[in-house]
Amino acid sequence: MPGLHIANGAEPTDSLPAFVFDIDGVFIRGEKLIPGARETIRLLQRRKDPFIFLTNGGGHTEQSRVEKLGQRLGLTLDVEQFVQSHTPYYDLVPEYGDKTVLVLGAQGDQIRDLAHKYGFKKVLTSSDIMAERPLIHPFPEMTKDHHEKYGHLQIITDLLLSRGGFIGTKSPKNGDTSLPNNGYQQDDQPKLFFCNPDFQWSTEYPDPRLAQGAALAALKGLWDEITGGKGDLLYSIIGKPTEPTYVYAEKVLQEYGKKLHPSLEIGTVYMIGDNPRSDIAGANDFESRCGYKWKSVLVETGIYVPGSVPAYQPDHTAKDVKEAVQWVLRKEKLANGAE
Ligand code: G3P
Numbered sequence: 001m002p003g004l005h006i007a008n009g010a011e012p013t014d015s016l017p018a019f020v021f022d023i024d025g026v027f028i029r030g031e032k033l034i035p036g037a038r039e040t041i042r043l044l045q046r047r048k049d050p051f052i053f054l055t056n057g058g059g060h061t062e063q064s065r066v067e068k069l070g071q072r073l074g075l076t077l078d079v080e081q082f083v084q085s086h087t088p089y090y091d092l093v094p095e096y097g098d099k100t101v102l103v104l105g106a107q108g109d110q111i112r113d114l115a116h117k118y119g120f121k122k123v124l125t126s127s128d129i130m131a132e133r134p135l136i137h138p139f140p141e142m143t144k145d146h147h148e149k150y151g152h153l154q155i156i157t158d159l160l161l162s163r164g165g166f167i168g169t170k171s172p173k174n175g176d177t178s179l180p181n182n183g184y185q186q187d188d189q190p191k192l193f194f195c196n197p198d199f200q201w202s203t204e205y206p207d208p209r210l211a212q213g214a215a216l217a218a219l220k221g222l223w224d225e226i227t228g229g230k231g232d233l234l235y236s237i238i239g240k241p242t243e244p245t246y247v248y249a250e251k252v253l254q255e256y257g258k259k260l261h262p263s264l265e266i267g268t269v270y271m272i273g274d275n276p277r278s279d280i281a282g283a284n285d286f287e288s289r290c291g292y293k294w295k296s297v298l299v300e301t302g303i304y305v306p307g308s309v310p311a312y313q314p315d316h317t318a319k320d321v322k323e324a325v326q327w328v329l330r331k332e333k334l335a336n337g338a339e
């Protein structure tokens with residue numbers, strides 16, 4: 001049993017500290033590993049402290065992402081410790097597994113395979129639509145690759161204005177002021193799901209780069225223009241900082257904790273991240289379903305500019321992930337009455 005859980009007089013305490021780690025800006029920036037990343041994970045593995053990764057990234061299977069991160073760290077990680085922005089979509093399979101879904105956000109076959117692995121059987125990508133309707137994009141002479149990357153906003157708005165999701169149709173309800181939302185998205189159009197609210201993220205480039213939340217902002221702007229400001233864009237969103245993502249992650253963490261220590265319960269969960277609007281806001285607001293205490297620790301290796309006032313105040317700020325974990329371990333040791 002790890003020493004941390006031994007209270008005064010060597011009696012094991014019945015609660016464990018646990019960690020939820022963001023990835024980009026905490027362990028890596030682009031292709032670069034952040035110093036201290038490997039030894040931090042190695043230390044927690046040796047101590048058998050439960051931890052999971054919770055990233056707003058995605059586009060690959062959990063298995064391939066966890067293997068890639070493991071290779072970079074030179075450590076073996078378990079897929080059961082890994083939650084991406086779209087991992088909670090496993091829960092949508094009972095409802096949408098047999099319905100046609102259009103998946104957007106990564107290269108065609110890669111994202112189709114991913115959706116199939118989740119259990120969605122009828123998966124379309126933007127290239128399928130392009131193949132059927134080459135003129136849907138005004139510049140069909142451009143490459144397929146180009147369309148896959150840049151044609152999404154056109155296809156999304158076409159579908160949201162359609163009748164029942166049939167490409168090439170227009171709902172007569174659009175703009176009907178007698179209907180909710182002035183008739184927009186009231187005619188059995190496909191439901192719109194987003195899975196990463198991050199406006200920016202941290203890469204090797206010195207300044208934060210636009211992330212998927214920026215695409216949502218662009219779509220909202222377009223939709224406002226298209227509907228003359230009369231229709232709200234109706235969609236659902238998951239990913240940090242949303243509550244469903246934290247509920248899902250907590251369940252994954254609980255299961256992982258049980259796997260490591262079947263008879264011990266998690267006490268405090270430390271969310272360690274670089275993005276105040278994502279990692280910190282989500283952890284601060286979250287009301288645990290399992291009776292855990294959630295604390296947030298902001299690191300200075302990503303989005304957050306050291307010395308500035310963070311948009312959401314963390315419980316603690318640390319230089320990097322190594323320092324963050326050391327702070328937690330010291331704090332937990334004190335709480336357990338050890339020297
Ligand atoms: O697209 C990924 C990015 O938005 C953030 O990833 O690991 O910092 O949640 P992460």
Ligand code: MG
Nearest residue numbers: 022024025274
């Ligand atoms: Mg991050």
